[in-house]
Amino acid sequence: MSDALLKRLGLLRERVSALVEARRAGDPSEGDPLRGLYVSAERVEHLLAGCERIPVELDDAYGGAGADDALGEVAVRFGLTPLDIHILLTALAPDVDRDFEPLYGYLNDDVGRRRASVALALDLAGLAPQDWAARARFHPGAPLTAFGLLTLEDAERPLPGRGLRVPERVIAHLLGDTGLDGQLLGAVELLTTGQSVGPFASRLGALLAARPSTVYLRGRGAQSGTAVAALRAAGLPVLRYDPAFGERHLVPVLLREARLRGAGVVVGPLPEKAEEAGALVRALESGGLPRHSGLPASGDVPVVLFGTEPFDPRWSADGDVLCLDVPPEAVDTRLLWAAQLGREAEEFDLPAAVAPYRLAPEQIRRAARSARTLAVLEGGPLTAAHVQWGARQQSAPALDRHARRVTPAVGWADLVLPAGPREQLEELVVRARQRERVLGEWGLRTGGGRGHGVVALFAGESGTGKTLAAEVVAGELGVDLYVVELSAVVDKYVGETEKNLERIFADADRTDAVLLFDEADAVFGKRSEVKDAGDRYANLESAYLLQRLESFDGIAVLTTNLRANIDDAFTRRLDLVVDFPFPDLDQRLALWRQSLAGVPCADGVDPGPCARDFALAGGSIRGAVVTAAYAAAGRGGRVTSDDLLTGAVREYRKAGRLVVGENDL
Structure with missing residues (x-):
């Protein structure tokens, strides 16, 4: 006392x-x-x-x-x-x-x-x-x-x-107790340490110090860090309240705690449902006080709200909320990662490892803790893979409702491609890592509400490695691959397909992942002359997709077997178009050997004749090896040349091709 x-x-x-x-x-x-x-x-x-x-x-x-x-x-x-x-x-x-x-x-x-x-x-x-x-x-x-x-x-x-x-x-x-109110535990976090402050957060902090206000920050990933940095720049401790973990009745307790400490309040992300977001904003404005009491509810406490949706003026009873869009460069997340990992991150390229991730500061702290825990579990030093694994745990899992998640298990060594397409894939990785710098900091994003997304088209015959390449790109970036299931998108009712696509794009904007539209010509096909109502609505669907790709903030890959079926307007909006050629003899031989790398083979097995005599793409070659492996496993032996030949013939028949002398096989 x-x-x-x-x-x-x-x-x-x-x-x-x-x-x-x-x-x-x-x-x-x-x-x-x-x-x-x-x-x-x-x-x-x-x-x-x-x-x-x-x-x-x-x-x-x-x-x-x-x-x-x-x-x-x-x-x-x-x-x-x-x-x-x-x-x-x-x-x-x-x-x-x-x-x-x-x-x-x-x-x-x-x-x-x-x-x-x-x-x-x-x-x-x-x-x-x-x-x-x-x-x-x-x-x-x-x-x-x-x-x-x-x-x-x-x-x-x-x-x-x-x-x-x-x-x-x-x-x-x-009496001097500095702990949080017990009612707020789990829903509110007290932040008293400093944070990197950019020009935007510094200006906002000066405003909040001079005139406590209610501010709404809209953006992707940086709003929470900007809000905290601004209040810290104003010299205030910060109470960060997550509505997902606390009920609205805690708002009066939260504001009382803020006044007791002389702190600012960060609230977000706001609920996606408009009625819930409006109720929360009004509760913060009233602070649980009786109407017309004449007392300041939160007017004497700086309150910074944040979210990804536009602020509806009807949410505020007073109409005195300052709405701002957060520039992508408002908080330098690279410095936050470096501060959390310290010298442990000096053994690998940390900026390259975390570039694809757009995480808030508190997510970065949790990701760093998870990475360290995994490194201790494996008994080795901290690596880029540990950091990327921790970051993936913090990325929103909303896409799981609409797409199939694939955790990448392949790398560049698993990809057999000519030099040209491979260089384009490497360029795609660079674009994905550097898009915030080039489009945001350097101001090369054009107007019209365009996003920071990277969209590529992989075109080529079936089995030439398009899906595998998408998985390699995701693995190189250290993010998950989400394959969009067309059954979850296409709907026979007018307008429902667009709604399904919007949900996917919206979730992809909030998730650090590579979004794969396999057989994309099913939804990104060419517009046609309007001859009936069906053509009209099909064209509306294409027009929606054209607009949505403009504002997309994520990483998307479209694949097609028939590039000519993709609308030219989509092609103009693509960052890269990668053509996957049918493999030549040398590439087919490399694919055979790569597929057989882990398979027990008999002495003298040579895939050369199969590579020479059967013009198969990579997917078909893998199918042939799988057929040969099952045959060997069934008899309890090793894969022989005859097994490989049988598998190759099977794949040729599946493709509807004629095999000379196949009756003798």
């Missing part, structure tokens, strides 16, 4: 003692051992005669507001009057000094009521319960009760007889 609070309680004790002496004078029941348990006739006469009140001057009582201790700071932050300070101190005294309990029991004339009542608090201030101005300090709209600093018990009693209690969190704060 601070010396200042001890001094205040000492002054209160003097008043309590003086009032006890005044009550004892002439009290006929003074020596009665049952005093406080019943009311005698003499006691009634004494009460009817009344007693003089002790005049008290409260203007400078207990040091007043602004004194150099926690209670003085609370008085300033909550706008308390000298009488409010006296009432608060009177109510909390028994919680910090048990000597007040018997004294309060005596003054209440009830040994069972050992807490201060409204009448007792006013008596100690030299005021009468019939003083309307004094009674107003206990009104639901007065600072003490409205802000949750004081609760009135015994609702069935008249106001003068109601007991006063100070919430334990308020008492703990006044």
Whole structure:
């Protein structure tokens, strides 16, 4: 307990003692051992005669507001009057000094009521319960009760007889406890450390320091970090509240905690449902206070909201919310990663490893912890793979509802391609890693609401490695591959296909992954001349896709066997078009050998004749090897040349091709 609070309680004790002496004078029941348990006739006469009140001057009582201790700071932050300070101190005294309990029991004339009542608090201030101005300090709209600093018990009693209690969190704060309110645990995080501050966050911090406001930040990934950085730039500790982990009834407790600490509040991401987002914003504006109370709900606490959806003015009852779009460069996440991983990240290229990820600062902290834990589990040093694994755990899993997730298990060594297509794939990886710098920091994103997405088309015959290449790109970037299932997209009802696609694109914008549209010509086909209603709606679908690709912020790969079927307007919006040629003899031989790398083969097995005699693509070659492996496993032996030949013939037949002399096989 601070010396200042001890001094205040000492002054209160003097008043309590003086009032006890005044009550004892002439009290006929003074020596009665049952005093406080019943009311005698003499006691009634004494009460009817009344007693003089002790005049008290409260203007400078207990040091007043602004004194150099926690209670003085609370008085300033909550706008308390000298009488409010006296009432608060009177109510909390028994919680910090048990000597007040018997004294309060005596003054209440009830040994069972050992807490201060409204009448007792006013008596100690030299005021009468019939003083309307004094009674107003206990009104639901007065600072003490409205802000949750004081609760009135015994609702069935008249106001003068109601007991006063100070919430334990308020008492703990006044005693120097720096912990969070227990009701906020799990939903609110206290942030007191510094963070990299960009120009945007610095300007916003200066605004919030000069004029506490409610601000809404819209963007992708950087809003939370920008909000925290701005409040830290304003010199404030930060209470970050996640609505997903806490109910709306916590808002008054959150704002009380912010005022107790002199902190700013970050809230987000706002719920996706408009009615829930609006209810949360209005709750923050009201702070649980009665309407028209005249007290500032959150107006004296800087509140920064963030989300990905546009702010609806109808969400705000006051209409005094500043809405801002967060520039991508507002927070340098590379510095945050480096700060979290320290020297452990010096052994690998950290910027390249984390470039595809657009995580908020708190997600980066959790990802770094997960990466370290995995490294300890594996018993080795921290690597880029550990960091990317940790980052993937933080990426939103919403796409799982619409697409099939593939965790990449292949690399460049598994891809057999000519130099040209391979170089284009490497360029695609570079684009995905550097898009925020080139399109954001360097300002090369054109207007029209275009996003920071990277979209590529892989064109080639079936089995030439398009899907495998998409998995290799995802693996090189350290993200998951999501294959869009057309059955979850295409709908026979008009407009439903577009809605399904919008859900996929919206989730992909929030997920760090590679989105794969296999057989893309099914949904990205050419527009045609309108001859009937079906053509009209098909063209509307294509027009929607054209617009959506413009604003896409993720990484998408489209594959097609028939490039000519893709609308030219889509081609113009693609960053890269990679043609996958049919493999020549050398490439086929490399594919055969690669497929056989882990298969037990008999001595002298040579895939050369199969590569020479059967013009198969990579997917068909793998199918032939699988057929040969099953044949060998069935007889309990190793793969032979005859097994490979049988598998190759099987794949040729599947493709509808004629095999010369196949009856002899």
